[in-house]
Amino acid sequence: MHIPDGIISASAAVSGYAATGGLTWLSLRGIRKQYVNPRTGIPRAALLTAAFFAASLIHIPIPPVSVHLVLSGLMGVILGWFAFPAILVGLLLQAVMFQHGGLTTLGINACLMGLPALLAYFIFRLRYVFGWEKPLPNAVLAFLAAFLAVAFGALMAALLIVHATPAYMDAAAERTAVMALSLAYLPVALIEGIFTAMVVIFLLKVQPDLLEGDRR
Amino acid sequence: MFKKNRHAGLSLLVIIFAALCLPIIIAAGIAQAHGVELEYVERNAIEVTARYDTEDPMAGAQVAVFAPDSPAEPWLTGTCDSAGRFFFVPDPEIPGLWEVQIRHAGHGGLLRIEVDESGISPAGTTGFTGPQKLLMTAAVIWGLVGTALYFSRRRS
Numbered sequence: 094m095h096i097p098d099g100i101i102s103a104s105a106a107v108s109g110y111a112a113t114g115g116l117t118w119l120s121l122r123g124i125r126k127q128y129v130n131p132r133t134g135i136p137r138a139a140l141l142t143a144a145f146f147a148a149s150l151i152h153i154p155i156p157p158v159s160v161h162l163v164l165s166g167l168m169g170v171i172l173g174w175f176a177f178p179a180i181l182v183g184l185l186l187q188a189v190m191f192q193h194g195g196l197t198t199l200g201i202n203a204c205l206m207g208l209p210a211l212l213a214y215f216i217f218r219l220r221y222v223f224g225w226e227k228p229l230p231n232a233v234l235a236f237l238a239a240f241l242a243v244a245f246g247a248l249m250a251a252l253l254i255v256h257a258t259p260a261y262m263d264a265a266a267e268r269t270a271v272m273a274l275s276l277a278y279l280p281v282a283l284i285e286g287i288f289t290a291m292v293v294i295f296l297l298k299v300q301p302d303l304l305e306g307d308r309r
Numbered sequence: 310m311f312k313k314n315r316h317a318g319l320s321l322l323v324i325i326f327a328a329l330c331l332p333i334i335i336a337a338g339i340a341q342a343h344g345v346e347l348e349y350v351e352r353n354a355i356e357v358t359a360r361y362d363t364e365d366p367m368a369g370a371q372v373a374v375f376a377p378d379s380p381a382e383p384w385l386t387g388t389c390d391s392a393g394r395f396f397f398v399p400d401p402e403i404p405g406l407w408e409v410q411i412r413h414a415g416h417g418g419l420l421r422i423e424v425d426e427s428g429i430s431p432a433g434t435t436g437f438t439g440p441q442k443l444l445m446t447a448a449v450i451w452g453l454v455g456t457a458l459y460f461s462r463r464r465s
Contacts, residue, residue, distance in 0.1 A: 099410055099419050136457035143453035147446060152363045190445050191362075192418070192435065254415035261383045262371050262412060270369070270414035 094163060094205055094250045094278075095149070095187070098195030101257040109201030116177055116207060123174035137303065138175040141168055145183040149193055153284070155277040162281065165206045165246055166239025167289045169213030171296075171303065176210035177203070205250050209242035216241065228297050232290040239289035243282035251275045352398050355422060359393045359411045362436065366393030370413035377405025377424075399424045 124131050141164075148162040168176040181203045187193040194202045216238040220231055251271045258264045296303050359367035368391045376384040376399075389395045389411070399407050401424070409420040418435055437445070 096415055097417050097419075100412060100415060100417055132460055136461040139453045139457035139460070143450045146449055146453070150442070150446060154363070186449050190449065191437070191442065250415060259373075261373055261386055263386075266369070266371060266388075267412070267414065274414040274416075 094202070094246055095184075095194035096198045096201055096205070096250070096253070097192070098197050101198060101201060101253065102259075103197075105253070105257055106197045106201060109198065109204055111200070113181065113200040113203040113207070116204065116211075117181065120174045120177040120211075127174060134172075134175050138172055138179045141172055142179045142183045145180060146186055149187055150191075153281065155280055160274070160277050160281050162285060162288075163206060163243055163246060164285065165210040166213040166235075166242035166285050167292060169210035169242060170217045170235050170238055170289055170293065172210075173214050176214060177207040180207045180210055201253070205246055205253070208249070209246040212245055213238035213242040228294045231297060232294050235293040236286040236290040240282045240286035243278060243285050247275050247278035247282075354396050354398045355409075357389075357395045357397075357409050357411070357420060359389055359395070359413075359418075361416070366391070367411060367413050367416070368393055370411050370417070373410045373412075374399075375408040375410070376400065376403045377407060378403055380408070383410075401426065 124134065128134055145164050145168060148164045150161070152161050165176075165180065168180060172179055181199075184194055184199055184202050184206070188196055188199055188202075217234055220234055223230070225231055225234070251274070254271050255264070255268050258267045293304065357372070359370050359372075361367060367389055370389040370393065372387045372389060372395045373383040374385040374387075374397055375382075384400075385397055387395055387397070395409075395411075397409075399422070404425045405423075407422045407424050409422065411417050411420070420433070420435060422433070
C-alpha cells in the first residue's frame with residue numbers, strides 16, 4: 094500500500110498532499126473537541142505509531158507476493174482522531190529511513206492508510222450508539238472495522254495504481270499484477286481483523302479507559 | 310543445308326544449356342540474399358537486479374530506462390526475468406545520470422547510474438543491510454517510547 098516515488102503523476106502527488114493537509118486539520122479539530130487536555134492522548138498515539146512503524150517490516154508471505162501488516166484499523170479503533178496524525182508521522186519515518194513509500198507520495202500514502210483508519214474509528218464508535226458493553230459484540234465490531242479498513246485501503250491503492258500507470262508502461266500487465274496483490278490483502282484483512290478484535294477484548298478486560306477515551 | 314542445320318543444332322544446344330543454367334544462377338542469387346553477416350563488439354552492459362526487501366526477486370517487473378537527455382520519455386522499456394534481472398547497454402554518446410525505474414503492482418523504485426565517457430560507475434545499491442535496518446528501527450521505536458513516557462509523566 095506504500096506507493097513509492099515516481100509511480101504516480103506529479104498532479105496526483107500534489108492533490109494527495111492537499112487532501113492530507115485537510116484531513117490533518119480535521120483531525121486536530123476533532124482532537125481539540127474530544128479532549129479536555131490533548132496531551133493525555135499523546136502517549137497512546139506515540140506507542141501505536143511505533144507499532145505502525147515496525148509492522149511494515151513484518152512480512153507475511155502469501156505466494157506469489159509478500160505483504161505486510163498495515164494496522165490502519167487498529168490505529169483508528171484505539172486512537173480515534175489521533176490516528177491520522179500518528180499515521181502521517183509513521184509514514185514520514187518509514188519513507189525517510191527505509192524508502193518505504195516516498196516523500197513525494199507521502200500525502201497520497203497518508204490518505205491511503207489514514208482514511209481507512211478514520212473509517213474504522215467511525216465503525217467502532219457504533220458501540221456507543223448501540224450501548225454495547227460486553228466483549229463479544231465489541232470484538233465483532235472491532236473485527237469488522239479493521240477488516241473493512243484494510244479492504245478499503247487496498248481497493249483505493251489498486252484503483253490509484255491502475256489509473257496512474259504511465260503510458261510507457263504496459264497497463265495490462267500492471268493491472269494483472271495489481272489484481273494478484275489486491276487479492277493477497279484479503280488474508281491480511283482477516284489477520285488484522287482478528288488481531289484488532291483480540292486487542293479490544295484484552296483492553297476491555299485490563300484497561301477499558303484506553304478505549305473509553307473516545308466516548309465523547 | 311547440312312551446314313546451316315549444324316549451326317542451328319549448335320544454337321539449340323546453347324539455348325538448352327542456358328535454359329538449364331538459368332535456374333541455377335537465379336537459385337545462386339537467391340541463396341546469396343539468404344546469407345547473414347554476423348559480427349560482435351565488446352560493450353559494457355548494466356545488470357540491474359530487482360528484489361523485494363524479503364529477498365524475493367521481482368519477477369516480471371516492468372522496467373523503464375531513462376537517458377539523461379530525456380527524463381520524461383523512456384529510452385528503453387522491458388521486463389525483468391524470473392530472477393528479477395534486467396540487462397541493458399547505455400549509449401556512451403549520452404553521458405550523465407541514467408535512471409532505471411522498476412515497477413510491479415505499485416511496488417517499485419528508482420536506480421540512478423552515472424555514465425560518463427570513460428565508462429559506467431561501479432556497482433551500486435539502494436538498500437540497507439540487515440543490522441543497519443535493525444538499529445534504525447530500534448532508534449525510532451525508542452524515540453516514540455520516549456515521547457510516550459515524556460507525555461505520561463506525572464505533573465509534580
